[in-house]
Amino acid sequence: MSGHAPGTRHRPWPDVSASPRSPLARVDAWTLGEAAFDACLPGGGLDSAGLVELKPGDHGDWPATLTFALCLTVRRQMGSLEGEAAPGAPRTVPKKPVLWCTTPRFASEYGRLYGPGLAGLGLSPASLIMVDAPRESDALWALEEGLRSGGIMLAVGLLKEVDLTPSRRLGLAASTGRTPGLLLTPPSSPPAPSASLRLRLRRLPGASHPLDRSAPGAPRVRLTLERCRGAPPAAETLSLDLEWCDVTYRFRLVADVADRAHATPGARQRA
Amino acid sequence: MWPIERMQRQAPGSVPEAEPFALVEKGAHGLRISAVSVVAAAAGVAVGAALPDVRAALPSLVVRPAEATRDRDALLALAGWLTRYGPASNVDGPDGVWVDVSGVPHLFGGETQLCADLATRLGRLGFTARIGFADTLGAAHALARFASPPPTRPWAIAPAGAAGTALAPLPVAALRLAPEATRLLVRLGLKRVGQLYGLPRSALAARFREVRQKGARQAADIAAAMLLLRLDQALGVAREPRSPLVPPPEALSRLAFADPLLTAEGVERALDQLAGMLTVKLADQGLGARRFRLALHRADGTVAEAVVGTSVPGRDPLHVRRLMAERLSALDAGFGIDVATLEAGRLAPLGARQIGLEATAEADNGDATALVDRLVSRLGVAHVRIWSPGASHIPERAELWRVAIDTQGEAVTHASPPPPRVSARRPPLLLSPPEPISVIAEIPEGAPQHFVWRRLARRIVKSEGPERIAPEWWRHIRSTGRSPGTRDYYRLEDTTGARYWVFREGLYSGEGDLPEPESETGDGCPDERDDAPRWFVHGVFG
Structure with a gap:
């Protein structure tokens, strides 16, 4: 540091708003990591102070939807980390935990979250606060508390249905606490009214393993943008095939060539 | 009096009112009188007399066997009830209880009023109380048993610092001495x-030795030392350790109300005040608490309580209030609440914290623990869980979702290390327990091509495996006598893109299995059903 310029001597406080850790700096970006999708969203990413609703295409798509939600959680953690640590720095446990709110129904139907499997996706299971709410209303309450507190990075809720009032409350809590909420609802339930973004997921035949064509590789989903507040009309019909890369922890577009992976199983077996 | 009144209260009608009544217990020389009723005492029956002698003099005496255990239990319960007068209380001898009322009497309007209140309440329960009130346990013990206050005011109060004056006219037996030592003192005049x-x-010990004469020098010295200790304890010169029935709370705030509280708003306001008072106390000592207990003493002598725990030590009154707010609705004010206390337990050092200008990550983390506390407080301990790794290579044992607030007192942090990356893929969703599937078109030692799970047939197009996981035989050998089979795990993908993690338990044709004891005794027809490997779905991938 050189000597003070005469004009700056009597400035009593450092300029807090210019500090890189101030809330004004864009540290909590929440993107999918795939420009083709992120560019369609207003602000270039998911709303980090609003509600996102995820819906499976049918009941068989639930595992894919849950996994997609977990990957979005990883993306959320990455976004928060990139502001603090340089890219490429060793991944540490994120400071803020993630609230994962479920009801016993889901665990018996699709299984419970499995720590080693989450670690495989890039998500540290130690950063989850798992709430197993006995009733739907308790789950809504826990989500609202979590969103409002501002002490968590993301609140994920597996819900049967979100009515107008709970949905408005959750949306309000999310904007109060500057915390995003991710709602996973069944395929045929009415959409949550206050979600700023609604995505529908359908599973696709997965990629082949790069080293072994008969082995399953990266999972693939077809993502349809059903609703996006503030997006250009062209985005309303957006539909993309994405796969999750567990090395770079981002989504990427499925290359067209890869679609032929299982088209000719007989030929593959002979090969 | 206690055993008889206790018996009358627990079994009304068991004590005759008109006839002399006594309880007897077995002694070394036959039955002896252990307690007498008022009528019997007036007729001259003395405690300790042999039953035949008393019977000869008073044939109308009704006797019953004493119930020492029940007396003791009832006395313990009474000592617990006495905590409404002070935090620490316990049983004192076979027929007494003590309670520490330091700093309490002003809440009743003074020491006399406190004694009157206590005597009235005990009287309503059917007990004749004799109350001694003094600076020390020894002095109170002596006053309660040997002072002779009027029966309408059955209490003897030694003013602060005047225990010596109050005790002076009492017989030496009041000093809690062995009977032999008492007799010796009386012989000495x-x-x-x-x-x-x-x-x-020093002269006292010498006189003791003289009188005993039998050369039991050591015993005399001990008796003299004991006498001096008891005297010092009664006068407050020597400390006397007390062991209260319920450990007194480590920090406590208390509010008494002139008019009983009836409304929820009143209780909330009282809670605010109590939490504020408690915070000041804890902050003065640099402490935080992980357990808070709100006790509402109702006017009819019952207590409603709510306990909340926190995951990290804290003393923020707002936080305590928020946690308690979930419980307040469940508390019933009954006929009104006249005393409310808030206790802090499981204290731990907690320094003052600097609040920064910026919103720092530490401050945010504090919010997360507060959130966990609130979730636990409303949903229950079992419903809020955090992850910790398990030391096992069996998939379902490789992790543990444990409760977020540890009830054993260990602070739970969210900063546990990330799990080790397993080289093989694991599913993010695990079914527990694994669900059996029926495999069609089985290839020995290969991945299934078709299987039926939840009544849906699934055709497999991609597969990877096996990953062989051997059982932990040391766990099962004791419980079932035989270890479960080796598991071969496969990752499968069906035509629709759904992915499964299935395993086969057991090996084909029993290869590598331990020989079963039965198989050695000649098996002409091995049972295919028992040995056949079974298939399960253990998890699903996205």
């Missing part, structure tokens, strides 16, 4: 406690 005050202490 020392009948009143006051006579002991001026005696040179």
